[in-house]
Amino acid sequence: MKIAVIGAKGIPPKQGGIEHYCAEIYPRMVSQGHTVDLFARSSYTENFGWENYDFRGVRVISFPGLDYYYGLDALVTSAMGAIAATGQKYDIIHFHALGPALFTCIPRIANSSKIVVTCHGLDWQRAKWGSLSTRLIQLGEKASVRFSHGMMVVSKSLQTYFLQTYGKETVYIPTAPASYGYSDPNFHYGTNLGLEKGRYILFLGRLVPEKRPDLLVEAFSALNPRGWKLVLAGGVSDTKTFTSQLLEKIARQRNIVFAGELRGSRLWEIVRGAGLFVLPSDLEGLPLSMLEAMREGIPVVGSDIPPHQQLLGEERGTLFKAGNLDSCISVLDWALRYPEKLAPIAKKAQNHVNLNYSWDHITSEILQLYTQVLNSSEISSRLQPENNDMDLAKVGTKK
Structure with a gap:
């Protein structure tokens, strides 16, 4: 599969859960033979705009942004990523977070790529956003429900939220802890x-x-x-x-x-x-x-x-x-x-x-979700796991 990723600031990760998430997931996909392009912000990658580089097989493409205004920078680079991805023949265009999902309409209308959105949290509730940014993120939430072919959430409470608020069936696939290496035993x-x-x-x-x-x-x-x-x-x-x-x-x-x-x-x-x-x-x-x-x-x-x-x-x-x-x-x-x-x-x-909570299992389940959306227009309730925190083997099977 050829996959585009929109919404992460960039990788390798410096801060932020989404960036660590992408740094774990997408190199694993590349190792299995898939192609991944991740659209990033030059303000985060410290590259000049339009440059690209390799991170463990993932091609990271930096867009110039407006780093003097954080919220606008995120929206502008997400819009640019959506436009750029629309001009390519991607199988999957994966949007991370509700703000970037505001632009899911662009590839959904313009080409045949399948759109996947991951909601990592209800970002419009965060205190850092002003009233305009909050409203735009809320619109992104609605856009993700309307235009995505498949939608993932990282917690059961988010799954309940989308079902109760929109009647939207989502796939629960959680995150996993970052990989720790050696640390000084002498403290x-x-x-x-x-x-x-x-x-x-x-x-x-x-x-x-x-x-x-x-x-x-x-x-x-x-x-x-x-x-x-x-x-x-x-x-x-x-x-x-x-x-x-x-x-x-x-x-x-x-x-x-x-x-x-x-x-x-x-x-x-x-x-x-x-x-x-x-x-x-x-x-x-x-x-x-x-x-x-x-x-x-x-x-x-x-x-x-x-x-x-x-x-x-x-x-x-x-x-x-x-x-x-x-x-x-x-x-x-x-x-x-x-x-x-x-x-x-x-x-x-x-x-x-x-x-x-294993990144290898999570990667496998996301790829299974990609395969499902490539073969159907919407993710059905057949994909919903039951009860267990992470019953990954049952995702995609009928109860």
Whole structure:
């Protein structure tokens, strides 16, 4: 198959779940004999516009953008990608995220390529978008429902949302944790940050309002657990006022460490050294950072939003009421007091992720979805998995 990919900023990944997702999926497709072109933003790839390069067999084509205005840059490069893809003879044009899906109408009307959309989350709910951008993303959501031949979602709650809101049948294929490599067993980088292995709480993610690092900071400060520190690891996004206020708040607190955006061995070392991973988000698709912590055997605490319930349910982690400070404090206090009770929970979570979340299986299921849309105009309910978090073998079969 000849495949075009639209909506990712670029690869190799620097930040962002979609970019890590594409970096895992598409080289695997290339290794199986498929051709993949990924349309990217020059502001992310640091290439000049119209240049292309190879990433593990994937041809990455950089478009010039408007990097002084983030939302417009994303829409402009997505539109350019849709137009460019329409002029080529692709079998599949795959749009990632709802904003880029605004332009699914272009190839759907202009050529015979099959259109696939992946919804990684309801992006119009994110605080970084202004009213115009929010409206455009909502239009992209409607366009994805109308013009796609097949639609994927990364969590069961998203599958329910599209069915209840639009009557749209979608295929649930989740993400998987990023592949970790070697990290320093002597914990030198963590020691340089003033950390003790197994004695810090880790928040890993962009410092944005919907991920609620501010709630975690407030809960940790109120609890002030003896001998523990809190580490905030993640990049600064487009909510600069929120971020600056948060960093100002923690600047004078010796037990809270802002590690910034970590990559490679430093990231792996800090994740593996954590005593507790906490994700207090109000909004997620299916969080890669939580999957990574679970896969590494780190005990996990999360807010009780549906994607976290899906991952941490059946005693694979501990949940607190989303947005509720008292609930967060209470759960953190329990987790830090009874580490012996967390160990079997973390082991159960680790086994669950290793068994159910594999990039090789996910790639296989996406290719199966591509084959289905090439042979039919719409994905039918025959493709819907039941009950299990990831019953990949049953996707595409009739119950």
